[in-house]
Amino acid sequence: MRTTTAWQSSGTSTALRRTTIERRDLRADDIAVRIDFCGVCHSDLHALHGLVGKPTDGLVPGHEFTGTVTATGAEVTGFAVGDRVAVGTIVDSCGVCAMCAIGQENFCYTGLVTTYGAGTKGGWSREYVLREKFAYRLPDALDPAAAAPLMCAGITMWEPMRAAGIGPGSRVAVAGLGGLGHLGVKLAVALGAEVTVLSRTPEKAADARALGATDLLVTTDDDQLSAASGRFDLILDTIAARHDLSPLLRLVAFEGTLSVLGLPLETPVRLMELTFGRKNLSSSGTGGTRHTAELLEFCAEKGITADVEVLPSARVEEALTRLEKGDVRYRFVLDMSDLDQTN
Known part of the structure; x- marks a missing residue:
């Protein structure tokens, strides 16, 4: 198993603790992503408060992030180490149902795996491992911090x-x-x-x-x-x-x-x-691979990103508290680079 540093919940509190979590070793079609920026979504608050049916103890939220590929599995063809990528709310699906066949994996009938809470731990961490199919090349025209919310809100x-x-x-x-x-x-x-x-x-x-x-x-x-x-x-x-x-x-x-x-x-x-x-x-529930790829191309062409306030990830509790009060214009994004620092 691989290990990385993350912000993890205990109970239903928004006072998260910094800890070490495990990621799976790379499968043949996996990539490892160093997470650089991850958005803070209202559904993260709902999840932490136990309102969406996901277990709260040990939860690592975060499902809209951008980063850099650091390793690839033996059969990966779409990405190389150093590529900029974006990842959203879905990291796997059955691949064979009617929804998956039309690129609407967000409505997968049998095998949907969300970025966190489905036996998975999310993007408020320094590394994520996922199938290359569910990662997207981040266009050069898009700022990585301001582009992160495109992967859920967008x-x-x-x-x-x-x-x-x-x-x-x-x-x-x-x-x-x-x-x-x-x-x-x-x-x-x-x-x-x-x-x-x-x-x-x-x-x-x-x-x-x-x-x-x-x-x-x-x-x-x-x-x-x-x-x-x-x-x-x-x-x-x-x-x-x-x-x-x-x-x-x-x-x-x-x-x-x-x-x-x-x-x-x-x-x-x-x-x-x-x-x-x-x-x-x-x-509607976020988006499938077809529309997500289309969105990123459209945003790169039109110069569209989110209006964001970027905070060091250590200030995640502040972001959650202010989000609950509506005190943000218009999306908090966490800079995950401070997770490299030793305590």
């Missing part, structure tokens, strides 16, 4: 937009302007859509426009909501807290879609809201 926004055929002339709304939402705005604008941010906070209007949105709709203003009834082809709902979906569904156009992506634990909705206008209610 692809979570990208797949629903591609499924909905978003392009020039589309009307897209993004509910919530956080780690997911700000990337949703950037990507939808780059696809040619007219983009509106939905927020309870009118003071975010300037930030929304700076990201490329044309408007901000205040969701506590009944007059604004009424005027926007049936306006949007796609609403990307990134809100992680419990909230009623009915007001958002009233903003969806005929045969349009509300895609719930913030994974709130409860999402009350009246089914009749779907009936009037033959509307669609959907969700």
